[in-house]
Amino acid sequence: MSDFIQALNRLISMLDDIQPIPSTGKLMNINLIGHFGLNRRLVCTKIAILTVVFLWMSPSISLASDTKVITSKVQKLASKSRNQSINWSTSSYPDSPQVDQIDDYHGQAVADPYRWLEELESQQTVAWAKAQNKLTESLLDHQSIAEIKSNIQAYSNFHTIGALSFRGDYKFYLKGWSGTSTAALFVESIKDGKPRHLAGPDILNKPAKKLTKKPETSKQAEQISGYWPSPDGKHIAVLQSKIGERWGQLLVMDVASGKVLSEISEGITVGLTGISWSRLNKKFLLTRFDAEGKQRRPVNARIEVFKLSDRSLQPVFVPDEKEDRTRLSLGAAMLTDSNRFVVSLRNGSDAQNRIMLMDLDHPKSPALPLFDKLTANRLYLGNKGDQLWFYTDEEAVNGKVVRLDIKQPRKQQVVIPESANPISANSRVGGNALGMFGERIALTYLEAGGYFVKGFDLNGKSIFQFDVPASGSIWGGFRGDPETDDFYYSFLGVGQPSSFYRVDSNGKQTLVAAPELPFDMQITAKRIYVKSTDGAMVPVVIAHRKDLDLSKPKPLFLYGYGGFGWVSFAWYQPHLMEWFARDGIFAVAGVRGGGEYGTPWHEAGVKHNRQNAIDDYVASSEWLIEKGLTSQHQLVANGGSFSGALAASAVAQRPDLYAAAIIDFPILDLIRYVEFGQARFWISELGDPALKDDFEVLLSQSPYHGLSKSKCLPATLVRVGQYDNITTPMHGYKYVAAAQQKRRCEQPVLLDIMEGAGHNYGSNPEEIAHANAVALSFIAAQLARKQSDEKKLTRR
Known part of the structure; x- marks a missing residue:
């Protein structure tokens, strides 16, 4: 016995x-x-x-x-x-040859042994990338990936509505599968309510849940990157582009027939080209660019007018030679009752801009300066005749609204004074929500990392106020007709995808559109505050299933951004629902560099102050562990795009805090980043390596240059988009090659090239689900290993 x-x-x-x-x-x-x-x-x-x-x-x-x-x-x-x-100890990395590339920056020699990986289309780079992808696939559990992928697809197997607009007798909106950036443009007659496909990929009849195997390499899919209906709704300008491409084409369409009247295929840039229709519906303004060099970088911005009558394009504003045409971005807005228009001039993502007024009826007349000094941010809200309303933070760090008369532009009247709460208006990457609609001005205010909305009349009298839940945020700004008081907004919640609300002149909210979810999972979210290294209070949103038992530490996914004044938040993502189903927690740290407390918070985390953002992220990690929500064996660091360097720097400085890191389409070479994609527009956030002081800070914080042989970092999966032209795959390639060469630890550094992806996770639900299933499978394997190691230590 x-x-x-x-x-x-x-x-x-x-x-x-x-x-x-x-x-x-x-x-x-x-x-x-x-x-x-x-x-x-x-x-x-x-x-x-x-x-x-x-x-x-x-x-x-x-x-x-x-x-x-x-x-x-x-x-x-x-x-x-x-x-x-994952066979951690016997992984055999593909060969990554080093070259003798030494650059001189301000008298300092900087080695760049993987410069060859910047040539994305060379045979050597293509072969290397395929070998890396093959290694990643071979080490992960394909059964696990298939099961997770199937679940993610179930959480995305419904349609969402985006960018809802009403013009004339029509309702316009984008419709597509949840969790994707690929959607089709639809129009409905308000009279009969019948939807009609107008432009974009016809994907709506393809089920989201289908194959479980890895998709084959896909072609670049088409997407709708923006649309602008005329005030009467009879015509529409649609910007189409391929996933990952910065250049697109503008279709001018007749709404009733769906016929394309004209196609503008040159000079149209995703994210930089904007449209503003004349109130008479016969023409619109647009921003166009030239393409420079092999990278086809957008330069030489100018404003042109398109006329429906003869389909002609004519320049109406060309900046003079003194402007920095390599970084200059322009915006134009037609006044509601004349052919006059407002022009905004801004260098890259700088917070400051200038404003001037021009007249299409007098194109040779000089521009009238309204704000001619680069001392503040100004946003045009609307007009009534010669009276113009602007948001500005000039001599008002939290922002205010002023009114001026075109006849006496120097005499500005403060309509809505600065308050203790910052107006959310300074993000350079979206999320601002403010506008003028009929007799109402709507502003979104920040409060301790959260939001509330206030409505005023045109003289600044407060009319209404409502809060925005901590479980999400307003996204896409406010939309509405400048002639009517009502406006619309989209709420994105961590468990509530893309729900649209109408707000009337008294602030009453009415739900207009919301998806029908094929599952029932209740998600709760709350905002807490963490003390950073220097005492700054960092807002952190924590989300999980309502019924989750928090008495013991749980796997926790920590995201941070901290750039461009964007207020980060938790939004619906199908793979997060699978994470929640697995008893996971998702947290978003509102680190400095974002806009959580307005302009000072943003400035405290960019350029030479970037270490503050890293400290905030680390402090948030420590707090989550100390409070027992997670442990160092269950905490996953995550950042993407601009914040890829944030997460990579945090795990490099404090590898003991994290079980794994997921770094998505990142920027990791902070010395050569300005040479690629649209990154030259990011100089105001990161700094310019051409300047000695900026260079020294960038070199000290560059994840690619700062990899250490002496430290074993957490298991790391770097994910890059196959067609990404914003943060090109070379960042991930060079970082992975260097990390694999310098580290001989049990924890792997792996690369996943996301098929079909641009600056995102894929072009359709199939590709996106696969990419995120790979990431969750990678995390699950590492967390299981960490738990096993912890048990063994406990037994000893």
Whole structure:
């Protein structure tokens, strides 16, 4: 009997060491040993008893003599299970040759041994990238990926509405699968309410949930990057582009027939080209650019007018030679009751701009300066005749609204004075929500990292106020007709995707459109405050399932951004729903560099102050661990695009805090970043390596240059978009090559090239679900390994 007990105890212990196959949670494909919610030890005990009883009763096995054999077989089984997750110790990285590339910056020699990986289309780079992708695929559990992918697709198997607008007798909106940036433009007659496809990919009849295998390499998919209907709704300008491309084409269409009247295919840039229609519906202004060099960078911005009558294009504003035409961005807005228009001139993503007024009826007349000094940010809100309303933060760090008369532009009247709460108006990457609609001015205010909306009349009298829940944010700004008081906004919540509301002149909100979700999972979110290194209070939004037991640490996914004055928030993402189903927590740290407390918060985290943002991220990580929400064996660091460097720097400085890191389409070479994509527009945030002081800070914080041989970083998955022209894949390529060469640790550094992706996770639900299933499978394998290591240390 003692032999039986001995074998039983050994078998229980060995089974308990087996790495769990990641559970698929809510959708019922539950692996009993791996599911977080079951008593793992009890399940292992039951399996062990059945196994040992079977072996004991077998006439061919002597339990007394073969205990060591049984234990050995179980040990091999446990080892095999671990290796199926990720074979950490025997990973063989593809060869990454180093070249003797030394650059001189301000008298300092800087090595760049992986410069060759900047040539994305060279045979050597293509072969290297394929080998890296193949390695990543070989190390991950394909069954786990397939199951997770299927679940993610279930969480995206519904349509969402975006960019809702009403003009004339029509309602316009983008419609597509949840969690994707690819959507089609639809129009409905308000009279009959029948939807009609107008432009964009016809994807709506393709089910989101289909294949479970990895998709083949895809072509660049088309997307709608913006649309602008005329005031009467009879014509529309639609910007179409391919995923990841910065250049697109503008279609001018007749709404009733759906016929394309004209196509402007040159000089149209995604994210920089804007449209403003004349109130008479016969013409519109647009911003066009030239393409410079091999990278085809947008330069030489100018404003042109398109006339419907003869389909002609004519320049109406060309900046003079003294402007920095390599970084200058322009915006134009027609006044509502004349051919006059406002022009905004801004260098890159700078906070300051200038404003001038021009007249299409007098194109040769000089521009009238309204704000001619680069001392503040100004945003045009609207006009009534010669009276113009602007937002500005000039001599008002929290912002104010002023009114001026065109006849006496120097005499400005403060209509809505600065308050203790900043107006949310200074983000350079979206999220601002303010405007003038009929007799109302609507402003979004920041309060301790959150929001509330206030409505005023045109003289500044407060009319209404309502709060925005911490579980999400207003996205896409306010939309409405400048002639009517009503306006619309889209609320994006972590558990509530893209719901549209109408706000009337008294502030009453009415739900206009919301998706029907094919599942029922209640998500809760709250905002807490963490003290950073220097005492600054960092707002952190924490989201999880309402029924989640928080008495023990849970896997936690920590995201941060901290750039361009954007107020980060938690929004609906299908893969996060799968994360929540697996008992995970999602947190967003509002680090400095963002706009959570207005302009001072933004300025405290950019350029030479960037270390503050990293400190805020690390402090948030420490707090989440100290409060028992997670542990260093369960915390996953995440950043993407501009904030890829934030997460990479945090894990480099404090690798002990994190179990894994997911770095998405990042910018990681901070010395050469200005040479690629649209990054030259980011100089005001990061600094200019051509300036000595900026260079020294950038070099000290550049993740690519700062990799250390002495530190073992967490397991890291770097994900890049196949067609990304914003932060090109070269950043991820060079970082991964350098990290693999310098680190000989058990934790891997892997690369995932997301098929079909631009500056996102893919062009359709299939590709996006696969990319995020790879990431969740990678995380699950690493967390399981960390938990196993922790148990072994506890037993010792």
